[in-house]
Amino acid sequence: MRIGIVFFPTVGPADKPATTYFDEALRLVDLADELGFDHVKMVEHYFFPYGGYSPDPITFLAAAAGRTRRVRLGTSATIPAFTHPVKLAGKLAMLDNISGGRVDAAFGRAFLPEEFAAFGVPMDESRDRFVEGVEAVKLLWTRENAVFEGRFSRFGPVTLLPRVVQRPHPPVFVTTARAVESVAAAAAAGHHLQTVPNAMTVPELAERIAVFRAEWARAGHAGPGQIHLTYPCVVSEDRAAALRQGRHDEERNTAAIGAAVRSWKDTRSSAYPGYEKLADIGARDAFDEKVADGKLLVGTPEDVLARLEALAGRFGDDVTLSLGVHSGHLPYGTAETTLRLVAERILPKMDGASA
């Protein structure tokens, strides 16, 4: 089981200045590189405290690339609908070169109405734009004199510079919050999977992992399909402190997503069936239940070790975990403690685990 960290800031200027947030996040990047964590990731969102400090994850990852030697660098995700494929392929290729081939490129559809509105992109086109954008980026990475005739962009013959370091191209992931058909489509296309257990029930997660593996095997892709699961994580020697901090963090994260999805109350899109229910998020306190279900990794090193062993038992020890350790609502030291305890007290006790 490989373990890395994912940054999903849910703070705004009233909570923590962005200079402080990025300074702390980059110190955690250094620590992750030093302690041997597998990867660091950053999200793409706009306008709301819910991820809005990072409208361009590649900018953050480039800063991380410039000061690390080993850790992999992942988008989580970046949104093809909001950037022309020539620009998106180009900056990911620059990052792949600057980092010496450490890019994991995860792409997503996005789901916040205000983001689509600001870019002038109809939500109903989100799946088509996603599929076409990923196809165009991969073409630019793999072909010289590439010609693309899409619905949303047309170009060529052009040869993208710089050429990517990883061949045939950086690993491509699809980040999906819920839709089973997106999971199946990702596997069929040979794209790896990133998903968020916190956004579904445990049986729903198990179903998606099973569908991904079955479709990946059916398509006969070379090598194993990667499954990356995101878990908020607070580890402390003091269980009560971990639970208190974890609860505060979960409350603030839930409030942040609640504010960001509020407009779903009045939004309907054929591309997002059922998303109007998102507007109810945060209606009840589900912290204890989520800890019990293993959707939040919160507790002592022994508690979290037991959770990870249960996860490995249920989903296989070839899944990769991305720990959400720094939403910005807890002090920097809490995140540093979590990273150190995971690296020093948990991973050495797991078979086949590496951080």
Added chain:
Amino acid sequence: MRIGIVFFPTVGPADKPATTYFDEALRLVDLADELGFDHVKMVEHYFFPYGGYSPDPITFLAAAAGRTRRVRLGTSATIPAFTHPVKLAGKLAMLDNISGGRVDAAFGRAFLPEEFAAFGVPMDESRDRFVEGVEAVKLLWTRENAVFEGRFSRFGPVTLLPRVVQRPHPPVFVTTARAVESVAAAAAAGHHLQTVPNAMTVPELAERIAVFRAEWARAGHAGPGQIHLTYPCVVSEDRAAALRQGRHDEERNTAAIGAAVRSWKDTRSSAYPGYEKLADIGARDAFDEKVADGKLLVGTPEDVLARLEALAGRFGDDVTLSLGVHSGHLPYGTAETTLRLVAERILPKMDGASA
């Protein structure tokens, strides 16, 4: 006179792998930060060895931000026509936060037909898209609940995150290769100026500097208008070696721009009068003439000191120079030597100079 460096790679995969180029460039960034140079800059271009290693200068500058503490970070330039203003304002704001307020944001119109074609943007709209894009970015930086109703983008009310560190916003520059009206418009709008002496005669440069200063004063902007001039630069204790290296570099740079502008032979745009003449670039060897005219800073520390004193005498010692020290065609050590000699042997002898 403040002095920094500008990166304008003119190499392709056959000349130098991009991993090597970026590794060398970032070592020079470290050195520039350590030696006290004013800034590092990176260009935006696509597809051709002429700048094509950097389709997204902000990605490079973020890598530089992550490993430096002091040096300013400039685009040279970035192109609003190729990126949605929400994305462009957002990633520059991230860079401003990650770097603790070190961003100089220079914007340009672009001028290569293949770049416009790939993005599906008509060249004839380039000036309108430039003006509107800069206006939208500044609005997003300075206003909460910003509403923008442009011809090419419409959004709001939205509040961009993260908020910029520098208030009211990072210094805005206009990068212009030739057009006097662009110089006048920049000054009238309160935008600083970046330009390339190598692309015009000495009297033409003097005229543009005079126009900029006159229009800046007429508009009554607070503070002085900055003028940044780009000069290719090779300094060596051995004059013959400097000239040999400088000539090679100039030849390769001229060949690179020649290849990139070849399609101007068959291109006409009302927004680019006279650009069809660009197709003749490189028809003759002008190296000695350019050195004599002070358009290339090549020679011993004493030679280049004399050139800089002449520049300061002619244009004022409040101009800022950006030295092009690493096109990629000369060995890394040549650029390092140039930086060290400029910092240690030239600047201490100039009144009011700082690197």
